[in-house]
Amino acid sequence: MKSFEASLIISTYNQPKWLEKVLWSCENQTEANFEVIIADDGSKDDTKKLIDTFQKTSKLLIKHVWHEDRGFQKTIILNKAIVASNTDYLIFTDGDCVLRNDFIATHLNNREKGYFLSGGYFKLPMHISELITRQVILDQKCFNIKWLKEKGLKSSFKNNKLSSKGLKTKLLNALTPTKATWNGHNASGWKADIIEANGFDERMQYGGEDRELGERLFNKDIKAKQLRYSAVCVHLYHERGYVTPEMIEKNLKIRAHTKKSKITTTPFGIEKLS
Numbered sequence: 001m002k003s004f005e006a007s008l009i010i011s012t013y014n015q016p017k018w019l020e021k022v023l024w025s026c027e028n029q030t031e032a033n034f035e036v037i038i039a040d041d042g043s044k045d046d047t048k049k050l051i052d053t054f055q056k057t058s059k060l061l062i063k064h065v066w067h068e069d070r071g072f073q074k075t076i077i078l079n080k081a082i083v084a085s086n087t088d089y090l091i092f093t094d095g096d097c098v099l100r101n102d103f104i105a106t107h108l109n110n111r112e113k114g115y116f117l118s119g120g121y122f123k124l125p126m127h128i129s130e131l132i133t134r135q136v137i138l139d140q141k142c143f144n145i146k147w148l149k150e151k152g153l154k155s156s157f158k159n160n161k162l163s164s165k166g167l168k169t170k171l172l173n174a175l176t177p178t179k180a181t182w183n184g185h186n187a188s189g190w191k192a193d194i195i196e197a198n199g200f201d202e203r204m205q206y207g208g209e210d211r212e213l214g215e216r217l218f219n220k221d222i223k224a225k226q227l228r229y230s231a232v233c234v235h236l237y238h239e240r241g242y243v244t245p246e247m248i249e250k251n252l253k254i255r256a257h258t259k260k261s262k263i264t265t266t267p268f269g270i271e272k273l274s
Contacts, residue, residue, distance in 0.1 A: 002061070004033055004034050004035045004061075004086065004087045005031070005033045005034055005087065005089065005108055006033075006034045006035075006087050006089040006090065006091050006104065006107070006108060006188070007034065007035050007036075007037055007085035007086065007087045007089070007090050007091065007191075008026065008034050008035070008036050008037070008091045008092075008093065008104065009037045009039055009078065009081045009082070009085065009090060009091065009092050009093075010022060010026075010036065010037070010038050010039065010093055010094065010095050011039045011041065011074055011077065011078060011081075011092075011093075011094050011095060011184065012038055012039070012040050012041070012043060012047065012094070012095030013040070013041040013042065013043055013074075013095070014043045014044060014047065015043075015047075015095055015096055015238065016043070016046045016047045016049075016050045018095060018096045018129075018236045018238070019038075019047065019050060019051075019095040019096075020050055021098050021132055021134075021137065021236065022093075022095055022096070022097060022098055022099070023036075023050075023054050023058070023060075023062075024098075024134045024137045024138075025098045025099040025100075025101075025103075025137050025233075026060060026099065027058055027059065027060060028101050028137055028138055029099070029101055029102075029103065029104045029105070030101050030102055030104075030105050031102075031104040031105040031108060032059070032060075034060075034087075034091070034104055035060075035061045035062075035063065035085070035086065035087065036060050036061065036062045036063065037062075037063045037065060037081045037084055037085055038051060038062065038063065038064050038065065038081075038095070039065050039074075039077040039078050039080065039081035040064060040065060040066040040067075040077060041067070041069070041072070041073055041074050041076075041077045042066070042067060042068050042069025042070065042073070042077075043066070043069075048064065048066070051064045063084055065077060065080050065081045065084050067080065071205075072205045072206050072247070073202075073205075074184075074200075074205075074206070074209065075199075075200035075201060075202045075203075075204050075205075075209050076200075076202045078092075078199070078200050079199040079200055079202065079269060079270045082191070082194060082195070082199050082270060083270060085191065087191065088190060088191050088192070089108070089111055089188065089189075089190060089191065090188060090189060090190075090191050090194060091104065091107050091187075091188040092184055092185075092186070092187050092188065092210075093184075093185055093186055093233060094184060094185045094235075096235060096236040096238055097121055097185050097186065097233040097234070097235050097236070098132060098137060098142060098233060098234045098236065099232075099233045100140065100143050100232040100233065100234075101140060102232075103231055103232065103233060106227065106230055106231045106232075107119075107188045107227075107231055110225055110227060110230075110231075111188065111190075112225070113190070114221075114222060114223060115189075115222065115223050115224065115225050116182060116187060116188065116189035116190075116193070116214065116217055116222055116223075116224055116225070117187060117188045117189065117224070117225050117227050117231065118180035118181055118182065118183055118186075118187055118214075118224045118225065118226055118227060118228070119183060119185075119186030119187060119188075119227040119228060119230075119231035119232075119233070120161060120178070120183065120186060120227075120228040120229075120231075121183075121185050121186055121233050121234065121235040122158065122161045122162055122232070122233070122234045122235060123234075123235045123237070124142075124148075124153075124234050124235060124236060124237060125152070125153075125237055126237040127151070127152065128142075128148060128151050128152065128153065129236040129237045131151055132234075132236070142234055143162050143232060143234065144162070145159050145162055145163045148162075160172060160229065161228065161229055161232060162232060162234075164229050169229045169230050170230075172228070172229040173226045173227065173228055173229050173230060174226070176226065176228055176229070178226075178228060180224035180225065180226040180228075181211050181214050181224065182210050182211055182213050182214025182215075182217065182224075183210060183211070184209070184210030185233065185235065186227075186231055186233055187210070187214070189217065189222070193217060193220075193222055194213070194217075195270065196220070196264075196265065197213060197216045197217055197220070197264060197265050197266070197269070198265045198266050198267070198269030198270050198271050199213070199266075199269040199270035200212075200213050200266075200269060201213070201254060201266040201268050201269060202268045202269060203250075203254060203268050204250070204251050204254055205247040205250070205251065206247050206248075206251075207247050207248040207251040207252070208248075208251045208252065208255050209251060211255065212251070212254060212255045212258055215255060215258050215259055216258060216263055216264050216265065216266065219258070219259075219262045219263060219264045220264040
């Protein structure tokens with residue numbers, strides 16, 4: 001089997017139209033030495049058919065890790081994807097985040113022992129999300145502020161996430177008041193560190209479930225590097241009808257306990273999957 005530099009783990013659930021765009025962006029990376037693992041939280045057959053097509057036609061090695069739909073169980077399927085990975089370095093994103101062509105290279109170039117990397121995303125409205133075609137991704141127009149404004153994007157300081165280059169990018173990463181956290185849509189770390197933390201806490205549903213892993217990494221003295229303005233992806237619009245106040249409250253309690261008790265590993269993670 002070919003040796004890869006990294007595993008890109010993409011979480012998805014019943015969004016084949018968006019996932020297709022994400023996979024197009026994976027094929028367009030300047031750094032091609034990575035495997036793709038799709039962590040599928042119970043999608044229907046249309047997602048499987050899409051992935052089957054890419055597996056047959058793509059230059060990328062794509063694995064499909066799936067379990068039955070039993071509600072929001074992203075943490076469980078992510079742990080299964082981690083177990084299925086075959087590299088030392090794991091990069092995480094979501095199936096509604098189109099990656100700029102230097103996304104993988106940026107994560108690999110910034111990796112460092114004792115750190116995880118924290119990126120951000122740039123939210124797009126629905127009408128622009130639907131305009132993104134394979135050619136638009138090949139031409140990188142969806143990361144071009146001029147093109148986006150032509151399609152109706154409003155002016156905002158956040159536009160710097162897409163337009164900054166060189167020294168400006170480094171300054172914005174250093175000066176942003178946003179704390180570097182483990183963001184499920186754009187984060188990476190060493191597999192050994194994630195395994196030692198026992199992966200994601202499977203009690204958690206939507207709302208900070210990704211950040212809680214980062215908080216355990218902090219507790220074991222792993223630091224975070226800020227890549228908010230350099231590891232770039234655009235987030236395609238979707239509703240979040242699956243979110244409930246009970247989910248948020250439960251997750252907040254778990255995260256508070258993790259911080260207060262300086263917890264570094266969870267008993268509700270990967271270990272029992274092995």
